[in-house]
Amino acid sequence: MGLPVHDRDYVVVGSTVEEMLSLGFTPVGKEFPVFLHPETKQEYALARTEKKVAPGYRGFVFHASPDVTLEEDLLRRDLTINAMAMSEEGEIIDPFGGRRDIENRVFRHVSEAFAEDPVRILRLARFAARFRDFSVAPETMELMKKMVTDGEVDALVPERVWKELSQGLMESMPSRMIQIMHDCGALERIFPEIEALWEVPQPEKYHPEIYAGKHTLLALDYSAKMNYPLTVRFSVLLHDLGKGTTPPNQWPHHRAHEERGASIVDNVCRRLHVSKMLRDIAVMxxxxHGNIRRSSELRSKTAVMVLERCDAFRRPERFIDVINATECDLRGRKSDTVSFEDIDFPQRAYWMMVLNAARSIDAAAIIQSMDDASEEIPRALHNARADAAADAVNAWRFGHIKKASVAEASTSAQ
Incomplete structure (x- = not known):
């Protein structure tokens, strides 16, 4: 495909474990014989076949021996584009049409053995997020749907789901991973909270794309376009989960969905065993995100309370992630007439101004002026921060009014 090569894997045909060890290779494979080259440290695996003996992606036994052919080894792989090899002489071995599928930009399973490993659904979806112009072969999509119906994806463990999801979120178009999981039915089994957003309407005035699920995918792709880190992309993916719990008789409005969503996000993160840092930023x-978008409507005390809840005074970098995720939320909308990706986002400047003003107070002096054990210290700090924020906001608003007045006077003079 003309892309850079990041790693090389080698398959060894006609050899044994004993021979590899005698040549100085170091064994590293736990379930099947994989070795590191004594000099290059690259991976060399004995050609092998596998047999499904139990549900899930761990339910396999492997057979490696000198009589296993290269074609038999390639047959066990997931997609035709991953079932090719190159000989030492540079000859391409392609028994299952991988090169043709690369030219046609198609993801196609090699054999019915694809259905034996549910991780392959996640891998294919992740590849789709990377290779944006590839489509899924109809027969492969049908096979994935059958895997879901047969309950294969129910055997996936959280650690493996998170590994594939976190990698897919960092690709150039992460929405395709979520879309393909939805199309085959896996999203409902693995992430029912995200699936619940799919047909949930929002006010067309603010969300011309209408549905909450579509909005989430648009916001997610904007986070990738901005090259934001995983903390932001994961938070964007989960930011509107509360809308999935809005009673239909309240649609298309979603009052208090932020508070409802926070607890749902916390549960999802704990189920996936993600790090505390990722969980904290996603929950925040x-x-x-609603408060951050409504910044100009908030009182200074409320704005400072938001900063305190986000631990912004100790960890401002995390609060910046929350601001960035909110930007994606604002710009992750679609209309035939308006480019929401280019609209202003003054909230960033507003919140950084409030944060800097609130941080400028002499917290040590306030604490020293009070009894160290006083329960009033948090309130005193909050009030001082709110006062400083109010002064900054008033100065900022006065500056805007003054600029507007000058512009109006200039127009009148003309």
């Missing part, structure tokens, strides 16, 4: 985004 779900809970506060």
């Amino acid at each position: 985004t779900a809970r506060e």
